[in-house]
Structure formats: structure tokens, C-alpha cells
Amino acid sequence: MKIIVAIKQVPERDAPVHIDSAGKWIDEAELQWALNESDAYALEEALQLKEKHGGEVVVISAGPERVGSTIREALAKGADRAIHVESDDLAQRDALGVARLLAEAIKPESPDLVLTGLQSDDLGYGQTGVILAELLGLPHSSLILHVEKTDAGLAVKRELEEGWFQEIALPLPAALTIQSGGNKLRYATLMGIKKAKTKELRKIAASELRTGDAAVVTLERIALPQKQKSTQILPGTAKEAAAALVEKLKFEARVL
């Protein structure tokens, strides 16, 4: 099976969030970068499928030069080769624009399976994988925890709300967006990093890919949200505090 895994390099979890001078994005000067969390699970799923059924795992990522370190990390974990779509202005593109770039680079590969993480830790659209499926004309499913190869194609386990699950059968080739937590991730090893040095990393400039079309949706402005995370101690009697808590959980935290 030839599996393509689209991965994204995102600011690491502890990254300081300061709005830059232009007011359109955060200041990237002091940021450290890491592989997007659900993409790590997508990569793990791909590697496990390869280990079971043979084939090849190709990672693809779009972004500026710094993305190379995350690509190499994916190679170190076991991907066979990589494609880097070099682009310094990804921020100017919307989800459709980015997906178009990736789709153009993926099309010549004719993969059996395209995997992406469910959503990115920075923008969090959760759309790239689904749009990719549409652009590549592939059947897809999302929020996948488990993938099995069958004679007819794939049987996947999809997460539904509130602790329910569903099995979906789909033919190959297909696209899936992978939810975090379905597998146990493997750690990066010294041996992996050393091997990665000899693996193919092909670079394609974004300009080489025919995508055109200006962005349909633009991010106009960013701001720090009014409420910072801090512990709210609810005062009063047991009854009062309990009532206040339920209120907060329903409308502020929105978990009930």
C-alpha cells in the first residue's frame, strides 16, 4: 500500500502567544516548532499499516524551510520518503488553498491511502483532510481511531459523540482523517534519526504547482481572548456553589 501522510508543523504546546506588530498573527520569533499532535497519530497509523501489509509511507508537508525539521522527524520515525512543498506565504491561503497545493503534489503519486490528522493544534480548522478527499476524488471518513485492511478496501472505526463509535467500510483508494489517541505513538530513536539522513526529501516550490485562485476566506484580525485561564473558586454554601458550578459548566465552559 502506498500511503501518503500529510503532516503539519505547528508551534509547540507551551509556545508563548504574543500578537505580532501587524496584528494578523502571533510573533514567531521565540517559537519552537513540533509535529501536530493528531498528525503524529496519522503517521503512526500509516507506519503500522505498512508494517502489517508492506508498501511505502510518504510524508508531505507544506511550509517554509523550518518545516524540514519536522519532516525529518517523521522520516526518523519510519516514513520512507518525503515531499516538502516550499511556501513562505501559507498564511495568505485559506483551507481550500492549502489543500489545493497538497492535492497537486499528491496527484502524481497516485496513493492508495491519504491520511491526515484530525485538526491542527494552531488553526484547528479540521478541514484539510476532508477537502483533500474532495479534490482528489476519494471516498473518505473522519475522526478515525482504527484502520483495518480488508479484501474490499478498508474497515475503519470512527468516533462519534458521547462515547459512541461506528464502523465504516470504504474502498481503496481513500482518504481518512485520524483522531488522536487511537494508537500508541512510537518515540523517536537515535537509529531512526541516523537512517533518516539517507532518505529522499523532495522539494517542490509552491509556485510550480498550478493552484491559482485567491483566498475565499481571510483571517482579518486576531486578539487575545478576554478570559485567561485561571482557577475560579466558587464561593457560598454547598448548595450555592453547586448551582454556580453547574451554571458555569453549561454556559461558560460549555461542557454540559
Place this chain on the structure above:
Amino acid sequence: MILSPPTLAEPQYFALWERLLFAAMVLASGGLFWRRFGPILHKILESRKDPDFHLFPIGRRVWDFFWEVLCQAKVIQQRPLPGIAHAFIFWGFCAFALVTLNHCAVGLGIGFLSPDGPFGRFYFYLAAAFALTCAAGILGLFVRRFLVRPRWLGQKLSWESGFIALLIFLLMATYLSAFFVAETSPAARILWWAHTVSLLVFLPIIPHTKHLHLVLSPATVFLSRGGFSQIPPLSGDEDFGLVTGKDLTQLATLQAYSCVECGRCTEHCPAANTGKVLNPKEIVLGLRGYLNEYGPRSEEPLLGKYNSQEAAFQCTTCGACEFQCPVGIEHLPMIVGLRRGAVNTGAWEDDHGAKLFLGLERGSNALGLSATERDKFVQKQEFPIFDGSQEYCLWLGCMGGYDPKGREIVADFARVMNYLGTSYGVLRKEKCTGDPVRRLGNDLVFQQLAESNLEVIKQNKVKKIVSICPHCVRTIQEDWKEFGIPPEVEHHSEFLARHVSRLPKPASDQEKIVYHDPCYLGRYRNVYDEPRTVVAHAGTLVEAPRHRERSFCCGAGGGLAFLGEETGGRVSSVRATELLATGATTVGTACPFCNTMFRDATLALGQQGSAPAQIIDIAQLTARSLPQIPANTAG
């Protein structure tokens, strides 16, 4: 009638056939010896060269040789009675060198030491004295092994040890008896042949048994890496640690063959003492077994038939094994080497281990918490931020920065520094020093952490670090050397001891405090007195039965604090029980990990109504007597 003192009866005349027979026996014996020893020597030389071996400075090696081999210091210190017995046997052997040479020369008709001459007379009496002590020694050890049967010598009776003991005894007996027969008597001749046969039977047995240490251990001690738990750097792109026989170095092979099977390492191993699979003696003998079957060039995995991955990952790296070993075997580089081989190649599949590694691949601390937690703590405590102008950089570490109890310890230590007017600051950003991943064998993550930290330290112009955690201290001082030049670093006990005279004493110092030596402060760093000074200042110091270099691990080291539940008994419970059995109600600790381990253990022990023992760090013991002052007045 004046009794003339007895002289050694050396048969003066051997017939030609006797001399030929003797020569043949010597050749046969020597040949058999070489037949076994040759391949072993070959295996040692055929092993990979140690990339970091330096013969110089030679002073340390000469001293170790003198002290540990010639003076038998470790042998005696760690097990006095059997140690002395062994020392006598060893010294006996040394003294007998000349005797044996002469004995053989006599057999060939060219004896050079006359029993009547002044030197000969003196020397033979000297040797006789040694023979007596040697015989007594071997008798004592025989009784110990076969009648007393201590459990770390193993369950099975070693007949070969018994036979060797017999031979040694015969050698001494035949020598001594020769004083009481006439030179020309047949008895003298019989004794001479008996001695010869014992000798020539002993010789080839040496390389077939653990008595190989007779030949190897002086070299092993002399050639050892030095230091303690010296983990060698990886050399080149193909080196991932100890994966197959090809990774075993000359030193490792030499050490594997030097093992005397005395079991001193096992006796003090916390894992072996709590029913786990790990037994340090078996690790070394496992390598020997591997080398015997496959040899040093083999591609068979080292963790397989002779050693198990499970055992290798039960080690807390406390170092009691390496510290005890009388023949210079360095267990920790072996165990960590085996772990490296498993981790660096991804062969170790452990959920908790993977979580630790993944957390440190992208995060800053071993607990998997957000760095903002540390920031919040630093802000709340109003620690001064290190800016290059202060004398000390107070290193929080993972426990000091994120663990509630570790934070208390740091906060109290800061209070003491404030009281003393010490100039210090805390770094804005810290990453884990890498101790747990280093001991678990993940060189990739360790390198990333070490390099990142060294860069931050350089940028901030840090000259001196003081830390509450012996693991941080050790890793910064020693392990970071592989990737740069670490700053000076000391443990807070060393700092406190220096300043103790300026610190107020408590109103009453009657409180009995039993001090527990942390492995990474005691055996690893040789710091025993400074924390005791601090404890004695705060109360009455009580010693645990196993203390100082004999201290028994709390169970957290070697990365184990971050792994799953242990099998067998809990190491921390064993130690906690021992500490509390002293009658002290307070346990003084100097390491945040020991503190955490004992707190859990004593809570589990103290369910029966009585108040649980207090587990208090030396910083907290000191801070207790300080006048109440605001959080930060110095900087």
C-alpha cells in the same frame, strides 16, 4: 639440647627421568592453561576498542592498583571477615611467587634459593608465616561457603570452589610440612611432588573457573574506566549502545571474564532484594555466557538468551553493585549500555517509557506538564530572574519546578539563601537536565536536552549552579560534558554545610532525624558529611544500618520514577521500614525523589493509627529555624 630451627627440606637431587617428567607436566599444565586462557585473551583483544580509553593520567590507575589489589582495601572494607581471609590468601599467593619459582627450578635441578643461606632462611620463614595465614584463610572461606552458606553465594554448592580450596590448602600444607622432614628423606620428595601436582592441577583450572580473576583482576582494576558509572560516549553513526556482541568493548569483555561470582553486587542490589528479575551478578555472567557461546564479533542480540530486557530495565542505577565490586567490574556502563541498545533502536516497547520520551521530545520537563506551570510558580514565589549578575543560578529541575513537594523544598532553600543574603537568580526557561532519559538509554532526547540547556546557560552567562536535586547535579556536572562545558554545579547540602554556622539553631535539637544518603549524592558524588552537618545542626543525627556508601536506594533512580508499577516488593517500602526502625520519627532527605518515594511508602506503612513519619528535606530542616521573613528580600 638446643633445638635448631627447622629449615625447608628441598630435595636436592632429581633423577633425569624425574626432571623430564616434571618438565612434561609443566608443559602439559601450561598447555592446558593456555588452551583455555588463549581464546579468552583473544576474545578480549578481539573486542571493539574502547573509544574513550586513555592510559594517562596513570597516577589514578597506579593508586587503584595499589589500594584495591595489593592492599585488598575494597575486599576487606565491604566484607571484613571474609575479606581478611581472602586478603591473607592473596598475600600468601604474592609471597609464594618466589617460592613457586624456586620450587620449579629445584625440579629442574637449578634451584636458586638455598634454605640454609641467610636470605633463603629468612624468606622461607616469611613465606611460612603467609602460608599459615593463607591456610587459615582458605579454611575459613571453605567453612563459610559450605557450612554457613550465605545466600548471595547462590543456592547451588560450588564443587569447583571446594576443589580449589582443597588444592590451595594442599599447597600450603605441603609447604609447611616440608619444614618438618629431612632434606634427604623420601618424605621430602613426596611432599615436593604433592606440591607440584597440586600446583600443576591448579594452573589449568584457573581459566576454566572464576579463578580466572587471579590473572585478570589486577589488569581489570588497573584498566578500569575510572570515575563512577562512567557512561562512554557513543562513537560514530553505527554505535547505538550494546546491541550485539560487536558492541562489546575490550573493557567490557575483560570485566565479564573477571567476575569472581562473590555476589557482593547482588547483596546490595535493591532490585535483587525485592524479588525482581534483575541480579547484577547475572548481568555480568550473562555477558560472559554470551561471549563463551557467540564471541565478541557476533550479531546475536545481547538481550536474548543470556540477559533479558526485563532485567535490564529494573535497575535504579543506584551503583551499589559497581561500588562494591572488588575486581573492578563496572556494572552501570553495562546495564545502561544494554538499555541504550534497546532504546536507541526502538526495541524497547514500554508505555510509560514512550510517554516519557515523547513528552521530552517536544516538552520541557519529565512530568509532561506545560512550562507555564513552572512560570506560575516562579512568579508566585517572586524568585529573582537570573540575569548574569548574580553569583548563583538556582536550578529548579523538574521536581523543584513542578512537583508540589519539590517546590516546597526549593522555596525553603530560597528562604535560606535570602536569609544569608546570597545573590542568586532562577532561569526563565529550563528544560529537564535529561537524567531519566540518560539512564534509560535514550541518547537522542538526552542530546537534545543537554545541548539546549547548555545553549541557554551560555546565553545567560551562568557560572555557578546550585540545585536541590542530586540527579540534576550529577547530570549537569558529568553527563553534559559529552556535549559542551557545563558550569560549576553543587548540591544544596554542600552550600548549606558551608554556611551552617551562620544559620540559627532550632530551639530544641532533640528531634531524632535519620538521614538517608541519596545514591546520586553519596556513591555518585562522595558527599556524605555535608548533609550530616546540616542534619546535626537541626536535630540529633541518627544513622540507618545501611548508610553512607552502603545506603540502600529509595527506588526512584534510573528513570524508574517515571515508569510503571514495579514487580515484586517495593524498594521504597524496604528502605522506609529500615529507616523508621531506627526509632527516628523524622527522615532527613537530600533528594526530592527520595522524599517523594518515602512519603508514599510511609503513608502506606503508617495506616495503623500512629502518625506517619515526617519526611523532611535538609533545606526544610534548616528553614524551620529561620525567623519569618518575606519571600524575597535578596537577589
Place this chain on the structure above:
Amino acid sequence: MSGIFVVLEERDGRVSRPSWEAVAAAQELAKKTGQAVTAVVLAANTEPLAAEASAKAVSKVLRIEHALLTPYTSDGFTLALEQLFRAQAPDYVVFPHTYQVRDYAPALAARMGQVLIGDVTGIGDGPVFVRQLMQGRLSGEYRSAGKGTCFVSVQSGAFRVEQADRESATSETFAPTIDASQIRTKPGAPFRGSAQTVDLGSAPYIVSVGRGIKEADNLPLVQDLASALGAELAASRPICDSGWLPIERQVGSSGQTVAPKLYLAVGISGAIQHLVGMKGSQCIVAINKDPEAPIFEVADYGIVGDLFEVVPALTEAVKAAKQ
């Protein structure tokens, strides 16, 4: 162009609650743009859904009916809605941001040359749509280029459902053309995680109990709260060590790591070994009588009090809210 469409989603034969919130969002948008709101329902049989929808404050209910629309498949819904939207050309389409919508709406938008603005928490003048970035640490305003339909999905709980007057809405049916060969995925029936063993990892709500509970006999108190919340019961290590709850329910460094929507720590002090097992939870609530307990450092909400009073009160409050 024909105003604002809201796509309602079905759950257990009824319109799901997030769908009503989407309607509320659509109505808020309608106030800004002065346009009418049309509810859209899709299914093999839309009668029950349409009946519900027409009782809310929408101008029209559009019923898309086709046998291949039940059960839900991405292909089915995308085809049907695309056909509808091309025919009716709405200015805006509002969805609830559910797992199902995330599965098809991006593809639908892309097919129509648009981009879904997802997980919206607020609507500003313009209109601009506000959503969270960087895991809630940043918020951003998004605007659509203006040509063609603008697709938006709204976050559950962001828009409060108002009690609307009963208005009778007009109804219209739409019959899409879908062929069986166009449905490429075959969905199975939904099922729960394995019934026997405890699956804390996938539980959306967890009530966790610690040493503060004092005795095993007091556990039913907390179990009641868990039942009221529809939560799984978990515990810190000492509880499992004492055998009061099985080891599968242990959360912490030597137990499970969980990241539910809501983690309620009852009588748990917050030792590091426990924290590392639940720090990733979306919302953490702590109930402890010690105001200095470390658990409060990581909690979003805390009640300092006697759990034997607070827990029953909370159980009552939760039951009342769920009615």
C-alpha cells in the same frame, strides 16, 4: 440570493440540541443582514424533523428527502445539499459544528469553491465570524470574500437557544438525484465502547474520587454524582490500592491518562502522580476542603468545602439542569 439556511441534524429521531443553537446563530446573523432563515432537514423520511422545525422561529422548512440519505453518509449529504444550494443559492449556510458536519461540510464547501468557517463562537458586524485559535489562547475574526454562498458552522454552547414563539413556517420539499453507486462508504450501526471493561480514555465526563472520601462506604455518594452527569467513575491511586475501586479506574502516572471534556476531582489533593494523568482534561473541577490543595492549581473551577455536603448538592443541581 435567498437568505440564510440552517442545516438541522438528527439525533435519535429528533432534531439535535446543537442544531437549535445553530438556528439561534442563524437568527443572530439574520438580525445583522436582515434576511430570512430557512431550516433544512435531510433524511429518508423528514416528517418528524420537519414538524419540530416548523414550530421554531424560522420562515421556511426545506425538506430534502431521499432513501439514500438515511443513514448519514458524506457522499449522500454532499450531493443532496450541493444540488439544493446550487438551485436556491443561499447567502449563508449555518451548520452546528458536530462530528457529522465536520465530516462533509468542508467537502461540500470545496465542491462549491467555498471554504467553511468552522467552530464559530461569535458573529460580529460585517459580518465577521469569530473563532478560537491556538487551543483557545487566541481568537480570530474571519470574513468571507463575498461571492457565492458563505458556509459557517457554530460551536456547541456558543449560542444560547431562545424560547421562540410558535410560528408556523412554510414547508417545501426538495428531491435530490442520488444514485446508489455514488455512495462510496458503508456505515455500520453505532455502538458503545466494550461494555465489560472500563474505557476511561473515551469517557467524555469523569468523576474522580480520592482519599478525601475516607471510606469505601462513602463511595455511593460520588457514584450518584457520576450517574447524574453520565460520567465514568475514576480514582486516584490510594483508592485503588485499598481495593475500593478496581485498578482499571485508576488515573495517574501508574494508571490511565485521560483527557475528558469534564474532569471532576472529588477529595483529591493533586499529587503530581495524579495530575500527570488528567492535566489534559478540557475542563477541570476540584472539590476539596483544603484551599491549599495542589489540585486547585490546575482546576478551572473549584469549590473549597466539605465534599460530603458539596457532592450531594451538586448531584441535585446537575439533575435539575438536565431537565
